[in-house]
Amino acid sequence: xxxxxxxxxxxxxxxxxxxxxxxxxxxxxxxxxxxxxxxxxxxxxxxxxxxxxxxxxxxxxxxxxxxxxxxxxxxxxxxxxxxxxxxxxxxxxxxxxxxxxxxxxxxxxxxxxxxxxxxxxxxxxxxxxxxxxxxxxxxxxxxxxxxxxxxxxxxxxxxxxxxxxxxxxxxxxxxxxxxxxxxxxxxxxxxxxxxxxxxxxxxxxxxxxxxxxxxxxxxxxxxxxxxxxxxxxxxxxxxxxxxxxxxxxxxxxxxxxxxxxxxxxxxxxxxxxxxxxxxxxxxxxxxxxxxxxxxxxxxxxxxxxxxxxxxxxxxxxxxxxxxxxxxxxxxxxxxxxxxx
Numbered sequence: 001x002x003x004x005x006x007x008x009x010x011x012x013x014x015x016x017x018x019x020x021x022x023x024x025x026x027x028x029x030x031x032x033x034x035x036x037x038x039x040x041x042x043x044x045x046x047x048x049x050x051x052x053x054x055x056x057x058x059x060x061x062x063x064x065x066x067x068x069x070x071x072x073x074x075x076x077x078x079x080x081x082x083x084x085x086x087x088x089x090x091x092x093x094x095x096x097x098x099x100x101x102x103x104x105x106x107x108x109x110x111x112x113x114x115x116x117x118x119x120x121x122x123x124x125x126x127x128x129x130x131x132x133x134x135x136x137x138x139x140x141x142x143x144x145x146x147x148x149x150x151x152x153x154x155x156x157x158x159x160x161x162x163x164x165x166x167x168x169x170x171x172x173x174x175x176x177x178x179x180x181x182x183x184x185x186x187x188x189x190x191x192x193x194x195x196x197x198x199x200x201x202x203x204x205x206x207x208x209x210x211x212x213x214x215x216x217x218x219x220x221x222x223x224x225x226x227x228x229x230x231x232x233x234x235x236x237x238x239x240x241x242x243x244x245x246x247x248x249x250x251x252x253x254x255x256x257x258x259x260x261x262x263x264x265x266x267x268x269x270x271x272x273x274x275x276x277x278x279x280x281x282x283x284x285x286x287x288x289x290x291x292x293x294x295x296x297x298x299x300x301x302x303x304x305x306x307x308x309x310x311x312x313x314x315x316x317x318x319x320x321x322x323x324x325x326x327x328x329x330x331x332x333x334x335x336x337x338x339x340x
Contacts, residue, residue: 001032001033001034004187006032006034007179007183007184007187008187009028009029009031009032010028010029010032010039010179011178011179011184011187012028013025013026013028013029013039013042014042014176014178014179016028017042017045017046017174017176018174020049022046022049022050023046023050025042025046026043026046026047029042029043029046035062036066037063037064037066037067037070037073038063038112038113038114038177039177040059040060040062040063040066041059041060041063041070041072041073041076041114041176041177042176042177043059044056044057044059044060044063044076044080045171045173045176047059048080048170048173049173053080053083053084054084056080057077057080057081057084060073060076060077060080061077064077069100070100071096071097071100071101071107071118071123072097072107072109072114072116072118072171074093074094074096074097074100075093075094075097075118075122075123075126075171076170076171077090077093078090078091078093078094078097078126078127078130078168079126079168079169079170081093082126082129082130082133082168083168085133087130087133087134088134090126090130090168091127091130091131091134094123094124094126094127094130095127097118097123098120098123098124098127101118101120101123104120105119105120106118106119106120109177112177113177113178113179113180114171114175114176114177114178115175116171116172116175119152120147121147121152121153122152122169124143124144124146124147124153125144125152125153125156125166125168125169126168126169127140127143128140128141128143128144128156128160128166129156129165129166129167129168131143132160132165132166133165137160137163140160141157141160144156144157144160232287232288233258233259234256234257234258234259234287234288235256235257235258235259235271235285235286235287235288236254236255236256236257236285236286236287236288237251237252237253237254237255237256237257237280237284237285238253238284238285238286239253239284240252240253241253241280241281241284243278245279247278247279248268248278248279248280249271249273249276249277249278249279249280251273251280255273256288257271257272257273257280257285258271258272258273259271259285260272260277263282267281267282267283268280268281268282269281269282269285271285
């Protein structure tokens with residue numbers, strides 16, 4: 001199983017536990033093919049909440065087998081063994097829990113995802129509770145006194161004096177091992193590029209931010225129109241205009257502007273002039289003349305004689321012969337007949 005799939009099921013099971021949906025959490029955990037020690041501990045917590053002591057004990061056995069130094073696992077299993085009246089096993093688990101604490105007074109499991117601190121006095125409390133249930137009251141008192149007279153053990157000592165076994169301590173069912181928040185956030189897809197935004201467009205209210213495919217050319221020959229001024233968006237300002245509002249432009253007369261939008265109901269239109277965009281009155285604008293290059297009617301000089309020059313028009317396609325001297329009229333006639 002991929003770690004991402006395990007992480008997803010683990011997170012979903014924790015969310016179900018937060019909603020106290022213990023059965024739903026178990027269904028998620030059972031889908032994990034190779035559960036870790038922490039996941040098995042969570043499964044034991046769900047079974048305890050449902051009252052399944054045998055299944056909880058089995059899950060704790062598997063959890064400890066995967067992490068033999070998990071002191072909180074021994075601590076939790078000792079409490080389950082006491083509920084099942086397995087007192088010797090419970091006492092053994094308390095001893096192992098105390099050993100794996102390595103003389104530390106507290107172990108904080110926050111770094112592993114469990115918001116729980118296991119104190120040495122809690123382990124001694126459960127050991128004393130096991131001794132009391134075995135009828136060894138004096139041994140239970142000695143174990144509690146090993147805690148150095150901790151204030152948390154005074155209630156247990158008073159209970160022993162009254163010959164009442166202390167209640168075993170357990171990890172609260174609301175506290176379970178949780179996956180790292182950073183890893184869970186990485187499961188969600190992120191859009192690093194973001195969404196394209198239209199900054200400028202000639203089309204009013206244009207919000208299309210994608211790429212427009214190439215348009216197929218219409219079949220047939222392209223015939224240019226004689227008058228392109230009607231389609232051009234370049235307009236000439238008739239007279240100078242002074243801006244009367246922040247969104248308007250100040251332009252001199254006779255300049256050419258580019259229409260950027262359509263006429264609004266106030267008779268103003270968006271134009272671009274000198275790199276700036278603003279509003280101008282429509283009545284000040286007139287179509288700008290489109291300068292189209294005109295064909296030059298240059299004649300080709302065939303004869304360089306000053307007295308009798310001969311010309312051919314520019315629309316006649318011919319092959320020019322280079323002759324020595326000026327061509328005679330008979331030669332030109334022969335050349336013309338060959339062309340025809």
